[in-house]
Amino acid sequence: xxxxxxxxxxxxxxxxxxxSFHILFPTITIALCWALLFFKIRLHQTGDEVxxxxxxxxxxxxxxxxxxxxxxxxTMSFQFGTNWPGFMEKAGNIAGPLLGYEVLTAFFLEATxxxxxxxxxxxxxxRMHTIATAIVALGTTASAFxxxxxxxxxxxxxxxxxxxxxxxxxxxxxxxxxxxxxxxFFHMLLASLITACFLLMGVSAYRLLKGDHKPAPRITLxxxxxxxxxxxxxxxxxxxxxGLNTLEHQPAKVAAMEGVWDTERGADLLLFALPDEExxxxxxxxxxxxxxxxxxxxxxxxxxxxxxxxxxxxPPVAPVFWSFRVMVGTGLLMLLIxxxxxxxxWRKGEASPLLLRATVAMSFSGWLATLAGWYVSEIGRQPFLxxxxxxxxxxxxxxxxxxxxxxxxxxxxLYGGLLVAYIHTVFLMARKSAKLEAPNTNNSGIETGGxxxxxxxxxxxxxxxxx
Amino acid sequence: xNLLGVLIDPNxxxxxxxxxxxxxxLVYAILDGYDLGVGIVLHRQDEAMRDTQIASIxxxxxxxxxxLVLAIGLMLIAFPEAYNILLQELYVPATIMxxxxxxxxVAFDFRAKVAMENKNLWDHIFRAGSLIVALxxxxxLGQYICGFSDDSLTIVFSLLSxxxxxxxxxxxxxxxxxxxxxGELQKYSAKAARLSGLLMALGIASVCIxxxxxxxxxxxxxxxxxxxxxxxxxxxxxxAIFLFADQVLxxxxxxxxxxxxxPFVLAVVLFLNCxxxxxxxxxxxxxxxxxxxxxxxxxxxALGFIFWGAVIVVPVILAYTAYSYRVFWGKATALRxx
Numbered sequence: 001x002x003x004x005x006x007x008x009x010x011x012x013x014x015x016x017x018x019x020s021f022h023i024l025f026p027t028i029t030i031a032l033c034w035a036l037l038f039f040k041i042r043l044h045q046t047g048d049e050v051x052x053x054x055x056x057x058x059x060x061x062x063x064x065x066x067x068x069x070x071x072x073x074x075t076m077s078f079q080f081g082t083n084w085p086g087f088m089e090k091a092g093n094i095a096g097p098l099l100g101y102e103v104l105t106a107f108f109l110e111a112t113x114x115x116x117x118x119x120x121x122x123x124x125x126x127r128m129h130t131i132a133t134a135i136v137a138l139g140t141t142a143s144a145f146x147x148x149x150x151x152x153x154x155x156x157x158x159x160x161x162x163x164x165x166x167x168x169x170x171x172x173x174x175x176x177x178x179x180x181x182x183x184x185f186f187h188m189l190l191a192s193l194i195t196a197c198f199l200l201m202g203v204s205a206y207r208l209l210k211g212d213h214k215p216a217p218r219i220t221l222x223x224x225x226x227x228x229x230x231x232x233x234x235x236x237x238x239x240x241x242x243g244l245n246t247l248e249h250q251p252a253k254v255a256a257m258e259g260v261w262d263t264e265r266g267a268d269l270l271l272f273a274l275p276d277e278e279x280x281x282x283x284x285x286x287x288x289x290x291x292x293x294x295x296x297x298x299x300x301x302x303x304x305x306x307x308x309x310x311x312x313x314x315p316p317v318a319p320v321f322w323s324f325r326v327m328v329g330t331g332l333l334m335l336l337i338x339x340x341x342x343x344x345x346w347r348k349g350e351a352s353p354l355l356l357r358a359t360v361a362m363s364f365s366g367w368l369a370t371l372a373g374w375y376v377s378e379i380g381r382q383p384f385l386x387x388x389x390x391x392x393x394x395x396x397x398x399x400x401x402x403x404x405x406x407x408x409x410x411x412x413x414l415y416g417g418l419l420v421a422y423i424h425t426v427f428l429m430a431r432k433s434a435k436l437e438a439p440n441t442n443n444s445g446i447e448t449g450g451x452x453x454x455x456x457x458x459x460x461x462x463x464x465x466x467x
Numbered sequence: 468x469n470l471l472g473v474l475i476d477p478n479x480x481x482x483x484x485x486x487x488x489x490x491x492x493l494v495y496a497i498l499d500g501y502d503l504g505v506g507i508v509l510h511r512q513d514e515a516m517r518d519t520q521i522a523s524i525x526x527x528x529x530x531x532x533x534x535l536v537l538a539i540g541l542m543l544i545a546f547p548e549a550y551n552i553l554l555q556e557l558y559v560p561a562t563i564m565x566x567x568x569x570x571x572x573v574a575f576d577f578r579a580k581v582a583m584e585n586k587n588l589w590d591h592i593f594r595a596g597s598l599i600v601a602l603x604x605x606x607x608l609g610q611y612i613c614g615f616s617d618d619s620l621t622i623v624f625s626l627l628s629x630x631x632x633x634x635x636x637x638x639x640x641x642x643x644x645x646x647x648x649x650g651e652l653q654k655y656s657a658k659a660a661r662l663s664g665l666l667m668a669l670g671i672a673s674v675c676i677x678x679x680x681x682x683x684x685x686x687x688x689x690x691x692x693x694x695x696x697x698x699x700x701x702x703x704x705x706x707a708i709f710l711f712a713d714q715v716l717x718x719x720x721x722x723x724x725x726x727x728x729x730p731f732v733l734a735v736v737l738f739l740n741c742x743x744x745x746x747x748x749x750x751x752x753x754x755x756x757x758x759x760x761x762x763x764x765x766x767x768x769a770l771g772f773i774f775w776g777a778v779i780v781v782p783v784i785l786a787y788t789a790y791s792y793r794v795f796w797g798k799a800t801a802l803r804x805x
Contacts, residue, residue, distance in 0.1 A: 081551050096543050096773070112788055410562060
């Protein structure tokens with residue numbers, strides 16, 4: 001595979017970089033906000049201050065994550081025009097309104113009530129504060145709804161017609177609820193839930209390892225582990241359904257995922273292979289006989305269409321093949337950790353230091369699985385931008401490659417720095433919390449807010465003013 | 468979209484959407500204008516003052532920036548061709564602006580969470596990011612007005628516009644601080660407002676002189692009798708407002724903080740006037756001299772779908788935005804996560 005450094009390639013790399021960086025943060029915030037709402041509701045129900053402590057610690061991480069999501073999201077809204085003008089020319093009549101609804105029904109809602117949620121607790125009633133939290137959670141989920149509707153439409157377009165080379169919507173219901181949308185939507189929501197759970201688990205485990213024996217990290221660890229223990233198997237089930245849906249609508253993508261070149265019956269599930277696009281075969285194949293056919297057709301001798309049936313119109317095989325294995329592999333590892341942790345916490349009431357360390361290492365494993373999954377989905381759609389309708393190269397900008405190289409380098413430097421700063425800061429906040437003495441349990445209830453700065457050392461009080 | 472056909476003539480969709488877009492741009496310039504401005508005039512020495520300055524915009528900045536996404540989104544929806552031309556032509560300044568937006572947006576949060584010794588660094592990043600955003604927006608405005616070219620006259624004009632916009636944002640941001648703070652910080656803000664106001668006035672005046680000179684069309688509109696009688700009202704009123712605001716700022720702090728809100732309100736009116744001036748100069752072109760809104764408008768099927776959504780949702784947005792401003796009414800207090 002020879003890589004040409006031209007405007008199209010640079011634009012693709014830049015878009016991939018932007019969207020990969022962006023998706024990291026919404027993947028956390030979508031579910032983390034529901035977790036915050038859960039903490040608030042438990043607080044109202046039990047009056048136990050520990051829930052407020054969980055909320056206080058995690059709302060800061062939420063705010064930081066949300067800010068990163070917002071700024072990288074603004075970049076996205078410019079990308080279509082700067083680098084993919086053909087997309088808006090051809091598909092703007094579909095993409096425009098869906099993005100527009102995302103702004104109107106989700107962005108304003110979450111941005112405005114985020115202010116109330118983060119800074120308004122002294123100024124609104126406890127109930128109103130919880131309502132603001134709920135509205136932000138709804139907003140983040142609504143945002144996922146619209147953007148996944150658009151992405152799914154690009155994978156499985158329906159409800160449109162083409163006149164004079166331009167796409168026109170005919171039936172908006174069919175556009176939004178296109179065939180792959182429900183699967184992709186729930187697959188992504190679950191991905192978010194699991195990613196957030198592992199972050200909650202990882203940071204809580206880190207606090208425990210640092211000798212933080214306050215009840216909040218224990219409770220968070222246990223809760224997140226239990227939720228993950230259920231959510232990961234459900235995700236595997238939903239992912240399987242999503243795969244079957246893909247087989248029906250985008251068979252070339254599935255062929256690349258499975259590394260099947262010639263149409264065959266009783267295809268093996270390849271655990272390892274090096275797909276060779278020039279010779280159109282795999283090297284060093286190692287797999288489970290008939291398993292791929294069984295998973296995809298629920299028949300050990302079921303037929304799977306090979307890549308050779310889609311010559312010239314199938315995606316690059318190796319990246320799709322390997323991304324898929326990274327996603328599944330990470331998912332299985334997450335299942336193992338979630339179950340082991342739940343088992344230990346349930347039977348013994350605490351987890352072994354070894355398992356805690358493994359959990360810390362897995363803090364951002366959800367990112368890896370989510371990104372790998374998206375690479376399967378997006379690279380798997382190539383060479384099309386809108387499946388069967390518009391190719392990626394037709395949509396690319398024609399501006400000078402030097403400009404794209406400039407922007408690409410700028411974004412790469414910024415994002416690299418921010419990613420390091422983000423991860424560093426999350427664990428820094430955990431260390432800060434761990435250093436503090438157990439709170440005075442006499443203070444309870446939200447009206448007093450306990451002692452407002454219970455979790456700040458005097459020297460850090462100043463640092464925690466401001467956003 | 469039969470429903471659409473019955474209730475709205477598709478021919479009106481262009482003007483309706485350009486109106487919505489203009490509204491979004493205007494609201495953006497005012498709202499993000501003040502919070503970018505606060506970033507630019509962030510106090511250099513006093514950390515406590517910086518904390519209060521940032522506290523005054525903390526609950527709002529995110530929603531303010533959303534108006535930019537709405538404006539660019541409406542352009543994408545209603546005038547995809549214009550959106551493509553604009554972003555292709557402005558590729559480099561738009562990228563720089565996005566870099567600035569990213570930096571200042573995250574600096575907000577990082578400054579509150581990192582170790583003390585790094586807080587100053589993030590404050591510098593916040594100030595620099597805000598300035599970069601303002602300058603690049605001004606530069607883009609200049610390029611837009613001149614119809615995008617790289618001859619030296621255009622570049623000089625765009626640089627002028629860049630400084631003008633940065634000064635205007637600093638002005639409205641300082642006026643916001645005069646309203647939202649008290650004591651030393653309020654005095655500092657009033658001084659910053661007077662200085663940036665002067666720079667802004669110079670910037671606007673030179674743009675007003677150069678613009679008709681390089682755009683013959685604009686010249687005709689402003690200097691043909693009797694149209695111009697009505698038009699000339701705008702700059703004359705603006706000058707009067709500016710002088711009045713300056714007098715108020717001179718007297719800060721007033722007894723009992725009387726009229727601390729006046730400069731900010733006047734700044735908003737000034738923004739409104741400048742914006743009107745631009746609209747009057749170029750309507751109905753979406754891209755001056757190249758693309759009129761009637762040629763550029765998207766399909767009625769697409770616009771009808773979003774139009775009815777906007778009719779329902781925009782008032783709701785305005786309502787909860789008002790609610791949020793009411794919650795955080797009054798002088799800024801130190802922000803904590805409660």
